[in-house]
Amino acid sequence: MRRRLVAVALVGLCCTAPRASGETLAGALARAYETNPTINAQRAAQRANDENVPHAQAQFRPHVRSDSYIGVERRRTIGISTEIPNYDYLHPDILISIQNNRSLPRGEALSVEQPLFDGFRTKNATLAAETGVHAGRERLRLVEQRVLFEATAAYMNVLRDTAALRLQQNNVALLQEQLRQTKERYAAGEITPTDIAQAESRLAAGRSRAAAARADLEASLGNYRRLMGAEPKQLAPGAAVDRLLPKNREAAERIALAEHPVVRAAQHDADAADLDIKVIESDFMPSLSMVGQVYTQSDIQGRGNRAVGAQVLGKLSVPLYSGGETSARMRQAKEVAGQRKLDIDVARAELLALTRANWGALEAAKAQLAAASAQIEAAERALTGVREEAKAGKRTTLDILNAQQELLGARIGLVFAQRDRVVASYAALAAIGRLSAQTLGLTVASYDPAAHFERVKNSWGDAPLLGN
Template sequence: MSSMAGGKLVKALALTAGVALSFAPGRAVWADNITDAFIGAYNTSGLLEQNRALLRAADEDVAIALSALRPIINWTVAISSNYNRRNISDVVTRTDPNNFFTGLTLSQLLYDGGAAVLGKQSAQETVLSTRQTLVDIEQQVLFRGANAYLEVLLQEETVQIRLNNVDVSAEELRASQDRFDVGEVTRTDVALSQAQLASSQADLAVARGNLDTARAEYVNAVGKSPGRTAGQPSLPNLPSSEPQAVSLAQRNHPAILSAQHQVRAFDLIVAQQRANLGPNVSLNAFAGITETYDNDDNIEDGSVSLDFNQPIYAGGRLAASVRRAMATRDSSRANLLNVQKDIAQGVTDAYARFQAASASLRASSERVRASNVAFDGIREEATLGARTTLDVLNAQQDLLDAQLAEVASRIERSRAAYQLVQAQGLLTAERLGLAVQIYDPTLYYNLVKKAPAQVSRQSKDLDRVLKALRRD
């Protein structure tokens, strides 16, 4: 890959870092809708950074596997002291030469039955699998951001309902006190109203505590404190039927795609281990100079050899390696089946959850309407003496419960909708159209896939990339 591509990656990483800094805690930047929560979660997630680094490590495994196909050249310097004692025809001679050697050695694999190539191909499949794992992690990060936003919204609306209920309870207490003063009700009615107010105030305190907890989770998931929320988000595009949702998931979910690449990687490893049972041929050479300290003697030496090796017996290690690779491959195939089943079940569960939440919301809305009418009527009847204070308080509680249930149902419907999107494998920054610098995993891979030497231009591009990543 050219240095231009390396510069593009550096620029992309720098832009990503700049966006991330704009979401750092302490800056007066306020997210007020679910899209802002998505953006903050994507730009500030340490989990995403961790798995991007793991992907870069997998990229380097391809370069390491490729290096096995290239010549290995070493510069060697050795200082040695030898002791020789010879007894020839009753003549004993002793020598203590001190030698200095410097030279170059070269080793080039010529043939290994394709084992090195298979190792490289397996590493490439592992890279593709790790990329899909990164996409799955991205889904988890984005859903956590969405869930954090919805939880803040739920607790904010709950606090508002509880606050309104405190006001209504206070109003009912004043009404009971006024009616008691004129002898229309007893002190028991006043005590009931006082208890209702105290209960409402306690529930409000709990709701505010839950809101603080939700905001703390939002900071953790999104990277900043929430501002005033914009209300219920619009629902994402959803499939028209459960079979359609399952079909989309089987084609798109990154967990399935990752498992498929894992199976192919282990198939290649089995073939590689079998190739190791066969012969290999390598070219070996060295050239250097040996000098003796005791005198001015020096030897210029060099050799070239073509070495053929065929394993005959290695203590059972090679056969065990093949069987181990086969067992690991079989495990990955079973894992693929399990993942496919789990994803299908996850889609079914999410679809059913969305349908149930939608039905619950419709029923809750009707319950709120009816409870509101009932409360207004009972309170009016109480002023005429046809209803007791307890009747009014019970109607008030019924209305409160209906309002809380409606809010919870509406939040659950939105949560279930995004769970369904995630279950299909579609909850990604690119598909959501987020205004973020999308991380491109191919840029780094293209820089390292040909295993550039340390003195090459690509290696210098990599140095700049690592500096941008603050790994230097």
């Protein structure tokens, strides 16, 4: 009997709508992994994060700049001279000469500056950027985990709500038949109008619950479409992933503390905060660079002249006083570094609580599934007995309706327990940080964030006019 009832419930969980081809949970998760916009957005964010490394390295590379200018110049020169004819100082001759000139001054200059020492700013900034890249990869893992778990829940919710709707619809059909039989018995004088009213009341309530179940299914279908990017086809039953879990909760907690992306990201953030302090320390140190320039100038301060030159200079910059701004940034960076270290402790505490909660939920789901199966057997035996006793006049119509309602609740409870059993196993796997496409063995092209980083980490940049 138990096997037959469980099989009936699973049939309800297997299908959504008649389609030509079916779909498995693994296939749905593979589609979410490849097409979900949340995952793809985080991957794009991580690729942008990778660019922080060449950005930091660029500070110690040569900076080359070309400057050109051209304009119009108009010059008016007024000359005044004095002559003393015949040594007559009382009556000098004043001569005024005026010259008007126009020219097109222009020039070009090519400048190169190569840093030689920057107080180790570039070195520490590059290390901080690389640490930020590793933290970003952990956050990408976290987003992938979250989406895969949400996709699992959405898949199982569609199965659950489809089965629940079918059970409610079957219940409405059963209540309609019950009402018909009740009216026949009333016509035969066996029962009173009260029995008809009770049957009609249960039928109205059944129709209401069926409508609510249909609304729940529509919501689940919409969520499935949001996560998977497609409408569900005929869905196969989902299976728990207990084989991927450790044997006990203590082992799960140890794995979570060592592997979960939340803890790893917090550790990388703390390391990056320490390096940020060293970057700011470089602002207290002198910097040294070499500057070279080649230039040409034409028609400067008059028409027809030209100058060509080149120079190589050493540039030494020594910070003396910045109004306290550097010191303020240093104090701020130290406080942030302290906060990041405390964030690690917070992450560990929250993760331990989450692991314990999810492990407990998994154990409870196993117990609920066994209890739901036993409840169905007992409820079905009770309904059979009530119907037989009603034929002998020992039970009323209300007793039959109550027994039918209890059996319906037990069957729906089994459907929910089956869903919770699968989802709880995936939640426990996510809590230890191992819910991934690789662990699940999904048939997908695994996204490797390191591939983009390797392409750009030592990039010297593209030609300005060529783009990326």
